[in-house]
């Protein structure tokens with residue numbers, strides 16, 4: 001079977017399509033036929049071995065895992081011993097971030113416990129967009145506590161992978177959403193339902209007069225001291241950290257700055273592939289309350305091109321790879 005693999009850490013050019021032995025499921029495992037996978041920034045980080053500190057776990061000099069791809073939706077094709085929760089033909093989905101990666105392949109062998117059932121009324125394409133990015137959006141929204149109707153919610157870096165989920169879910173909860181991203185993406189943000197949009201290349205939201213009840217920060221580009229300014233009294237700020245440094249700074253300083261300024265500032269501990277999150281996302285996708293944004297579809301043989309598009313920042317929504 002075909003699988004996207006890499007041997008060294010490095011940019012997209014390290015990827016290649018390999019013909020590998022079809023997997024045989026061991027105890028507790030199943031083989032999933034991949035119907036759709038999607039790309040995430042986390043896949044790029046996985047390729048590059050970024051941040052460097054993560055290589056302690058993933059291989060200091062060379063990656064210990066050659067396989068690539070975390071978001072997967074597919075059909076159970078084989079069931080190993082000691083699996084009672086799944087049967088051949090079941091529709092499933094997952095974020096394989098901590099389950100061995102490998103979604104970019106014809107098939108992937110994975111512990112049955114890592115898979116959630118995918119309802120019939122959610123297409124494979126729609127499902128593949130959501131496990132990683134949709135869960136991050138749900139978890140960061142949860143971290144700021146319940147959103148009350150009419151609250152002013154600012155989403156910084158709303159035009160990437162996570163933002164489209166965050167914008168739509170915040171709107172569903174009755175928020176007045178302001179979305180920030182590059183000027184080229186403002187129409188996309190409006191189309192997602194954002195009430196107001198800001199071009200980060202023209203306006204610094206930490207310097208303006210506008211105040212927000214909630215700030216979800218996906219871009220992670222400003223210091224904790226700058227980020228206190230756009231918060232209204234009692235406002236809540238949460239960071240999806242991209243860098244270990246900003247995670248540490250926000251964890252240590254956020255609560256202190258928050259206490260001094262009458263706000264709540266912090267980050268959260270992401271938990272990948274939570275069944276409850278996937279069930280909630282399945283409901284939102286099935287009902288049409290959240291519309292998956294699909295930028296382009298690529299075949300497995302064009303995965304490198306798909307990664308280049310992800311890297312370019314030109315995508316409007318998720319990039320799918322369909323084996």
Ligand SMILES: NC(=O)c1ccc[n+]([C@@H]2O[C@H](COP(=O)([O-])OP(=O)(O)OC[C@H]3O[C@@H](n4cnc5c(N)ncnc54)[C@H](OP(=O)(O)O)[C@@H]3O)[C@@H](O)[C@H]2O)c1
Nearest residue numbers: 041157159160161162163182200219221240241242270313
């Ligand atoms: N903390 C954790 O536990 C955890 C867990 C998983 C993932 N992550 C990280 O969380 C991030 C998830 O975000 P994502 O996948 O949505 O990223 P993404 O696709 O890169 O989206 C980020 C968006 O922010 C925009 N942006 C860049 N600079 C900006 C600025 N100065 N102000 C406002 N927006 C700006 C980007 O636009 P341009 O195209 O113009 O650059 C892009 O549209 C990833 O980096 C991932 O590695 C964190």
